[in-house]
Amino acid sequence: MALVSAFLEIFQRPSLVDVLGELVIFVAPLWIAVIVGVLVGWAWKPEWVSLVGRDSSVSKQESSSSSPTTSSTCFASIPSLHSLKFPFSWASDDEVHKGALPPALDSDISSSQLEQEKSTLVTQQDLQHICRLVEENDGGPAWIQMMDRSTPTMSYRAWRRDPVTGPPQYRSSTVFEDATPELVRDFFWDDEFRLKWDDMLIHASILEECPTTGTMVVHWVRKFPFFCSDREYLIGRRIWESGRSYYCVTKGVPCSSVPRRNKPRRVDLYYSSWCIRAVESKRGNGQLTACEVLLFHHEDMGIPWEIAKLGVRQGMWGAVQKIDPGLRAYQKQRASGVALSRCAFMAQINTKVSADYLRSVENASDDSIEVEKLDSSEKPLGRNIPKLLIVSGAVVLACSLDRGLLTKAVIFGVARRFAKIGRRL
Incomplete structure (x- = not known):
């Protein structure tokens, strides 16, 4: 008026x-x-505009090391924002690029070179970093709570923070009722089954694996909504076990066996890691019959970060809600005695660490992280202009x-x- x-x-x-x-x-x-x-x-970000016509032929190589400013956020599956689904998507599975499957290994790549790559992909430093993230003493900025939702069999809370450099980082806590840490660990590692419930994942294959440590290199292609082309991920992953707690690290890694192409566009900066552990049921019976998944996720998808944050906030809960039905279907499949997929089998090869070692890592940094509620009334208007x-x-x-x-x-x-x-x- x-x-x-x-x-x-x-x-x-x-x-x-x-x-x-x-x-x-x-x-x-x-x-x-x-x-x-x-x-x-x-x-x-003038580069992203070119996605409408064609993708950039060469992406800037970025390190996905576990430094506080570049490790810890977005949605690998939501629990992760990696299962991030924007609310307006119209592409069908029939529109998948025919060239999305990984090419055969180059003949000039020696086996010794591949072994050397695998041995340095996911290391003890990655374990130390996720431990500090779990204990909230990694020295990063404050986490801002952005969501608190629940269903009868699942509860979900999510936070976001914006580091000085790098994309927004996301942290979430998902608690599944009547689920064991071992089953949830296998569920999130099982790419073959993920293709059935994660409708953004359109291709997954194993490139390399280590039968001793359980380290794997996998190739993913994910379908993106809007004007974006599909995204390609080369992911190194490994699991450490301490008691019945599992520290699962997945991050973007270099892989000489898969050359870079125009399409799908490769995501170099990618980090998505979980701590999976048994917790008390919300029924209050004192029994550790529930399982908590603490997720830390971020990635640089080649989309302006402000736009990506809008999409994440709008699509987060819808993506999370798809996880619980997928987990329950996986429980039934495992109970029926179906043979394990290769990824689920590899998920059971863990590097064991003692509780004393984890405590020493957690105490190495005494910088506590403040967790604050999102209160828009306290934000100066000038910062929003x-x-x-x-x-x-x-x-x-x-x-x-x-x-x-x-x-x-x-x-x-x-x-x-x-x-x-x-x-x-």
Whole structure:
């Protein structure tokens, strides 16, 4: 109503010159914001725009080491945000790129070179890092709670933090009732079964494996919604066992046997790791009949991070809800005596570590991590203005690139942000 009243006052001016002058004064700030947003948007990440026509032929190689600023976040399956499903997806399984399957090993790659690669892919340092993440003393920024949902057989909480460098990081706690840590460990490792419940995973294969440590290198291709092409992952993974707690590390690794191609686009920076352990049931009977999965996930998908955060927030719970039915189906399959898949078999080859060693790792850093609730009323409005300009630029770019569901999805997300800012004002 205030906007209508303002317009009525403008058109009641005595002359046309006065009306035009008032309109210019009224509209000029909006156009300035849009222009600045466009400039910031183009300066922000011009490379992703090329995804509409073609993917960049060469991606910048990034390290996926376990440093505090680049390790710990997004959704490998949600428990992970890696099962991240944006709310507007129309691609079908029939649209999978025919060239998505991994090529045969290059003949000039020696077996000794491959063995050397495997021995340094997932190391004791990765175990130390996930231990610090679990104990919240990795020295990273504060976690901001963003979700707390539950069903009769599952509860889910999620947090996010934004490091100084690198993509947003996500942490989640998923508790499954009437499930053992061993079964849940096998469930998340079993790529063959994952293809049945994770509708974003369209290809999974084992490239390398170590029968001694259980280390594996797997090749994934995931289907992405919107204007994005499929994404390719080369993942190194390994499990450490301490009692009935399992520290499962998965991260992006180099692999000389799979050459880089234009499509699907390779994701180099990828980290998704779990701590799986038995916990007391929420029924309050004192029995450790439930299983908690603590997930730490992040990845650089080649999408502007502000846009990715909007999609994650909108699609997170829908993706998480698909995990519990998948787990229950897996329980029934295992109870029926079906033979283990190769991945599930490898999940049972764990490196054992003592509780004393884990305590020594946890105590190595005494920087406690503050966990804070998301309270928008405490955030200064001034910090939101640059984000507003950036998002407005992204909207303009989206409108210029796509006239369909992409535009609607982005505008919907931005409108939600405008509404929140309006409420603070």
